Amino acid sequence: MVHLPPLITDLGLLLTAAGVTTLIFKRLKQPLVVGYIIAGMLIGPHFAHLPTIKEIQNIQLWAEIGVIFLLFSLGLEFSFKKLAKVGGASSIMALVEIVIMLLLGYLTGQLLGWSTMDSIFLGGILCISSTTIIIRAFEELGIKSQRFAGLVFGVLIVEDLVAILLMVLLSTLAVSQQFAGTEMLAAVLKLGFFLSVWFLGGIFLIPTFLKWASKLMNDETLLIVAIALCFLMVKLATEAGFSPALGAFIMGSILAETTKAEKIEHLVGPVKNLFGAIFFVSVGILINPEMILKYAGPIALISCITILGKVFSVAGGGLLAGQGLKASVQAGMSLPQIGEFSFIIATLGLSLKVTSDFLYPIAVAVSALTTFTTPYMIRFSEPLYVFVESVLPERWKALLNRYSTGAYTINTTSDWKMVLKSYVRNMVVYAIVIIAITMLADRYLYSFIVANAEKGIRADIWTTIVTLVLIAPFLWALARHHPHKEAHSRLWANRKYHSVIIVLEFARAGVAVLICVVLLNQFFSTWVAILAGVGIIALLALFSEKVQNFYTRIEDSFYSNLNDRQISDDHQIAPWGAHLTSFLISPSSAIIGGTLEELQIREKFGVNIAVIERGNRTIMPPTRYERIYPYDKIYVFGVDENIESFRLFVLDESPPGVNMKAVKEDVKLQKLVVSSSSPLLNKSIRESGIRELTDGLIVGIERAGKKMMNPDSKVAFVEGDILWIVGKPSRIKLLEEPAMKPTVTEA
Known part of the structure; x- marks a missing residue:
């Protein structure tokens, strides 16, 4: 008789339970995540009268792979450029929410008599909302194009990044068992350094590789390459002392900047869904129903605190950021739940053995309750806004309106601001690149030279020479490059600024010399290193044109890769409640073939078509004689109500197999x-x-x-x-x- 390994039996049972609950919860129009968790509880060791998983450890291993794919997929939706575009409003809202929920979680834990570590982890669990649940709810309700949805997506992006930082900080805190400010700062700086190195190196190398290999790739090979890159970054992150989840997230965010992003996201989707289901079912397996009954009181209390705390903190952050009452209330009502990252943070506490056994099932129960309420909260957001506006005194409404309008006051960007900002940014970026190259040379190049060529002092000298050659373009850029030449020239044209500019130029050159001195001082005396450092910078200045040309090629290649997939921010916040959003025109749309003049879109709907993207062409701005064709991507400017009317008129489901072109213009x-x-x-x-x-x-x-x-x-x-x-x-x-x-x- 053929023996069937327990792992296969367990996986069959797990996926069967997940499949059944998926169908039931789809029928009930409820979030599938809750169904997966219930399925896990039913096949877990705490239900004696049902088939039970035999080897939970093996399932946990598969669940860890599920976490990797979940974070990889989140990274594909993330994009560092999206983070740069969400603007100050979403960042303020996210930070206000995170600080308040961290504090509320900690105080709630202390109120319940929990340990300090349980309380701190509870704060971390409560401050991150569920990206998956919110995106799915917005799609089902058809409100992704509304202005407040843009604010919510911006908050989610910032939350995802903060969640990664929280995982690092909580791990550090768990190991030290005390709040050590120096260790925390070191952990943050280390995380920032490696994030920068991975992003800069990844954007420079990975899109170039994908372009080179594109002719050799079909769907199968692209999927394999994408997953291989994901696990390669997982390995690098682990070697650097970070979690595997961080590595997966970083690689996803790097691939999100490539022209293959949508394709990779589509191909990885089924794999993510499979392993994600295993992860969420494994979450349910660890839940003891008796524990939930035992802690029903704390679960109800924490659920109420989560919902109320998130609604008020997000809405308050929106008002503080000048987003107006309606958008702030709607955003606050969309975010009162916890999800994937909360499970991961709870799992982290268990794996580090610093949290109590009851915290994990409580977190899962709170997530299930708050997730269940999400669609109803979103639907109720506009009636709540109407009610709040009706009871607010006129004086308060006028004050909020003035503050909201004042938040858009325009500050003139002076030449000094542009130049100083570019100096600081460039010094930080070039210093990170130089330090990274030096570290790699010290760790790998030196070993290679010793193993294959030279030993002793000669190996040191050769390593130093090669390192200096590799960092030469960035040393030159640090000392000489002016990204804003026009602004710099205008400042230099004013004689009273000459002395300040000269001081800045010498300061830049001094930093470059200092880097050379630190590198050379390992092998030579201080004075020799100083003289050699000055000589190297002088040599770079002498051959400035050649070094500049080489650096320019590097910079052009980087920006070319970065801008290959220009992600349009469909949720760009504009004044007066108006914003810019985009639609893909399907062949069945009512506006196909008509000119803008004939369609009278502005007159009928009160919106403006600002840009039309057609294949690789960008028509900006379109004339009144421009016609609309199938698969055009149009950018529309207007307020939520008008855009919604236009959407109902023009937008149908995108036909299967349509490959939406990446945006080529930065609109x-x-x-x-x-x-x-x-x-x-x-x-x-x-x-x-x-x-x-x-x-x-x-x-x-x-x-x-x-x-x-x-x-x-x-x-x-x-x-x-x-x-x-x-x-x-x-x-x-x-x-x-x-x-x-x-x-x-x-x-």
Whole structure:
């Protein structure tokens, strides 16, 4: 008789239970995650009258692989560029929520008489919302294009990053068993350094590799390569002392910047769903129902604190960020649950043996309860806003409105600000790259030279020479590169700034010399190292043109890889509740074949089509004679209500197999102030030539506190007007030329 290994039997039982609960919960229109957890409880060791998993340890191993794939998929949806685009509003909301929930979780644990570590981990568990649940709920309710959804997605992105940081900090705290500020700071700096190195190196190398191998790849090979890269980064992260989940997340976020991102996400989806199901079922296996009954009181208390704390903290953060009452309330009502990362943090406490046995099932029970309420909370958000607005005193509403409008006040970006910001950013980036190259050379290059060529002092000298050659372009950039040449030239043209600029230039060169001295001082005396360092920088200045050309190729390659997949931020926050979002036009759409003039979209729906993407072409801004074709991707500017009306009219399900093209143009909402010396002054929109000069479309004008959405082309500009333009920043920056004095700042 053939013997069937217990692992196969256990997996069959697990997937059967997961499949049955999936069908039941789909029928009941409830979150599948809750079904998986219930399935795990039923086949776990605590239900004697049902088939039971025999080897839980093997299932836990598969569950760890599930965590890796969950974090890899989250990384594919994350993208560092998305983080840069969510703006200050989402960041403020996320940070306010995280700080308040960490504090509430800790105080709740202390109130219940728990240990310090249990209370700290409870705070960490409660502060991260469920990305999977929220995205699924938004898709089912058809509200992904609304403005508050953009705020929620921004908060989720920041939360995911903070969750990674929390895992590192909680691990450090668990090992030291005390709050050691120095160790925490070292852990944060170490995490920041490795994140930067992996991101910079990954963006430089991985897209280049995928381009080179693209002709050799079909779906199967791309899936294998993507998973291989994921596990390679898992190994690197583990070697550096971080968790495997962090490595998976980082590789996902790197691949999110490539043109293959959507394809990889599609291919990895079934694998993630399989192992994710195993992970969530394994969560249920560890739950003892008796423990839940025993701690029913704390579970109910923590669930209420989670819901109320998240609603008020997120909504309060939104008001603090100037997002208005409606968007803040809707965002707060969308985030009152905990999910995947909370399980992972709870599992971390168990694996490190620093939390009590009851914390894990309590966290899972709270997650199940709060997840169940999510769709109802989202549906109830608008009625709640209407109620709150009706009971608020008029004075408070006027104050909130003034504060919300004031949050969009435009600050002129001075040349000094641009230059100093670029100096600081470049010094940090180049220092990280130089340190990383030096560390790699010391660890691997030296061993290679000793094993294959030289030994003793000669091996040291050769290692130093090769290292200096590798870091030479970045040393030159640190000492000489000016990313904002125009701003730097304008400052230098003013004599009173000469001395300050000279000091800055010498400071940059001094930092480059210092790096060389530190590197050379390992093998030579201090004075010899100083003289050699000065000589190296002087040599780089002598051959400046050649080194610059080499550095420029490196920089161009990096930015080319970074911008290959320009992710449009569908949730860019704009003033007055208006925002920019995008739609993919299906062949069955009612607007196919019509020109913009014929369709009268602006007149009928109150929205503006600012950009049309067609294959690899970007039409910006489209003329009134431009027609709409199948699979066009259009960018629409307007308020939630108008966009929703337009969506219902134009948007159908995307046909299967459609490969949405990556955005090739960086389309953003920009601000422009009309000054007293502006050549735009007293000219109409049509006369100003802004459309022809910048390929930009003016979608709003704010004048003396009054707002004009989608202004007529005959409107003339007056001093102090705030213009809102949708377009490509590189083109709109032409308005900074001497012929066009107004200052542009990014929204």
